[in-house]
Amino acid sequence: MAREQVAKAIAKDASLGGLPDPVREDRELAIGKHLHDAVCTVEQALERVVGQIDGDPPRGRSYRRDLLDRAARPLPDRRPPIIGAETRRALGLLIAFRQAFRHSYGAFDCILAAPNVATAALAVPRAAEEIEAFGSAIGMRPPG
Secondary structure: HHHHHHHHHHHHHHHOOOOOHHHHHHHHHHHHHHHHHHHOOOOHHHHHHHHHOOOOOOOOOHHHHHHHHHHHHEEEOOEEEOOOOHHHHHHHHHHHHHHHHOOEEEEOOHHHHHEEEHHHHHHHHHHHHHHHHHHHHHHOOOOO
């Protein structure tokens, strides 16, 4: 699902040129929502993997950062890293964007989303591949 949401964001971003302002604003909000949903999907996948292998996922105010940090580090005698350092960095940027988007309360500025479309286009498929490869390597099957 994360890959599908990123593909939708990319397609909408490519079609922004020349749109009337109200239509452009609607399209920009849709891009933000697609990025939001893609990041949520990747984060949920990491939560499931970390929860099943490491035990309880992180909690507290720094939960999201701690989840990414944990996923990017090996646990000696338990598992290798789930995601790579570059993926961790890019997902951190996308999670920060998602939080800003989620709490914009009608004052969302799509200029803030523009660089995140390119980041998501690279990071989300890479994260999905890394999570899937990790799962395959340890014999963990996707849900469903």
